[in-house]
Amino acid sequence: MHIDIITTPNDALKESGFGALNACNSVLGAIQRMGHSAKLNVCETKDHLDAVVKTKPELVILAVKYIPTTNGTEIWLSDYFSEHGINYTGSSREVLKFDSNKVLAKTHLTNKGIKTAEYFIAIPGQYTSESVLPVAFPLFLKPLDAANGNGIDDLSFVTSFSDYENKVMSLYDSFNQPILVEKYLDGREFTVAVIKTHNEKLIVSAVEVIPPTSSHGLRILGAQAKKDDSEKLIEIVDDEVKNRITALAIDAFNALGTRDFGRIDIKTDNHGGCYFMEANLVPGMTYGSSYFPKACELAHEFSYDKVIELLLAGGLGRATSTLPPNMFPDSDNKFVAAV
Numbered sequence: 001m002h003i004d005i006i007t008t009p010n011d012a013l014k015e016s017g018f019g020a021l022n023a024c025n026s027v028l029g030a031i032q033r034m035g036h037s038a039k040l041n042v043c044e045t046k047d048h049l050d051a052v053v054k055t056k057p058e059l060v061i062l063a064v065k066y067i068p069t070t071n072g073t074e075i076w077l078s079d080y081f082s083e084h085g086i087n088y089t090g091s092s093r094e095v096l097k098f099d100s101n102k103v104l105a106k107t108h109l110t111n112k113g114i115k116t117a118e119y120f121i122a123i124p125g126q127y128t129s130e131s132v133l134p135v136a137f138p139l140f141l142k143p144l145d146a147a148n149g150n151g152i153d154d155l156s157f158v159t160s161f162s163d164y165e166n167k168v169m170s171l172y173d174s175f176n177q178p179i180l181v182e183k184y185l186d187g188r189e190f191t192v193a194v195i196k197t198h199n200e201k202l203i204v205s206a207v208e209v210i211p212p213t214s215s216h217g218l219r220i221l222g223a224q225a226k227k228d229d230s231e232k233l234i235e236i237v238d239d240e241v242k243n244r245i246t247a248l249a250i251d252a253f254n255a256l257g258t259r260d261f262g263r264i265d266i267k268t269d270n271h272g273g274c275y276f277m278e279a280n281l282v283p284g285m286t287y288g289s290s291y292f293p294k295a296c297e298l299a300h301e302f303s304y305d306k307v308i309e310l311l312l313a314g315g316l317g318r319a320t321s322t323l324p325p326n327m328f329p330d331s332d333n334k335f336v337a338a339v
C-alpha cells in the first residue's frame with residue numbers, strides 16, 4: 001500500500017497534532033514495519049500538497065489538522081484531501097472543529113445530554129463584579145482553542161474577582177481571543193484513547209492522569225507539567241470508575257461524530273461526577289511520552305507498533321486494496337503478520 005504521512009513544521013502551531021518530526025518518524029517506522037511503502041512529507045505550501053496528490057497515495061495520514069500559509073489562512077488537510085478524492089485518516093474538518101474550539105464541543109455535547117463543566121466566555125471588562133459572573137467561584141480560566149496546556153498555570157484557578165480579572169487580561173493579551181471560564185472541577189483526571197477499527201469495533205483505553213502538585217498545591221496539567229513530562233499515567237483499578245469514564249468517552253466520541261481515533265479528556269468533581277473536558281482528535285503520538293500510545297499500553301499492553309496498526313485500520317479498510325504485502329486479516333478482522 002502506498003501511504004503518505006503529512007505534517008508541517010509545527011513548532012509555532014498552537015495545535016501540534018501527532019507532535020514534532022520525531023513523532024512522525026516513529027509513526028513512519030511502524031507503518032514501514034507493517035510492510036507498507038510509506039513516506040513522510042513536511043508540507044509548507046499548497047504546492048507541496050499538490051505534489052502529494054499527483055502521486056495518488058492510497059491513504060494519507062494526517063499528522064496535523066492544517067497547514068498555515070503565508071497569507072495568514074489555513075489549509076485544512078481533511079478538506080483538501082477529500083476534495084481531491086484521496087483517502088485520509090481521522091475526522092472530517094467539521095468534526096475537527098470540536099477539537100480546535102472547546103466551546104463548540106461543549107455546547108454540542110451538552111445538547112446531546114453529555115455532562116461538561118459549567119462555563120461562560122469572557123473578555124476583559126465584560127463582567128464588572130463578582131455578583132454578575134454567570135458561574136460562581138472557584139473558576140478555571142483557559143484559552144478557547146489552545147492545546148498542550150498553553151496559557152494554563154496555577155493562575156488559571158481563581159477564587160477572587162481580582163485574580164479572575166488578572167487572568168482574563170493576561171490570557172487575552174497572549175491569545176487575543178475571548179477566554180473560556182469554567183467551573184473548577186476538583187476531582188481526578190482521566191484520558192481515554194479511543195480507536196474505531198474498520199469493522200466499527202471500538203477499542204477503548206481509559207487511564208488516570210496524575211499531574212504533579214504545583215507550589216500552590218494544585219494538580220493541573222499546565223504547559224510546564226506537560227513540557228517537563230512530570231505527570232504520571234496509571235491504570236484505573238476501580239472497575240466502577242473505569243466503566244463510567246469509558247462510557248462517557250464512548251458517548252463523547254460518538255456524539256462528536258469522530259472517525260478512526262480520538263482522545264477524550266475527562267475530569268471529575270469531588271462527588272465523583274464525570275465531565276467531558278476536551279477532545280484531541282489528532283492526538284500526540286510521540287514514542288515513549290504521548291498519552292495515546294501510553295494509555296493503549298497501560299490498558300491493553302499494546303506496543304507502539306500495534307497502536308499504529310490499529311490507528312490505520314479504518315483508513316486501510318477504506319482503501320481499495322486493504323492489505324500490506326505481509327499481512328492478512330484474522331477471523332476477528334485484525335491484521336496479523338503472515339507466517
Ligand SMILES: Nc1ncnc2c1ncn2[C@@H]1O[C@H](COP(=O)(O)OP(=O)(O)O)[C@@H](O)[C@H]1O
Pocket residue numbers: 117140142146147148149150152182183184185186189211219220221222265267277278
Ligand atoms: N474546569 C477545570 N477544572 C479543573 N481543572 C481543569 C479544568 N479545565 C482544565 N483543567 C486542567 O487544565 C488542563 C488543561 O486543560 P485542557 O482543556 O485539557 O487544555 P489543553 O488543550 O491545553 O490540554 C487539564 O488537563 C486539567 O488539568
Ligand SMILES: [Mg+2]
Pocket residue numbers: 148265278
Ligand atoms: Mg487536554
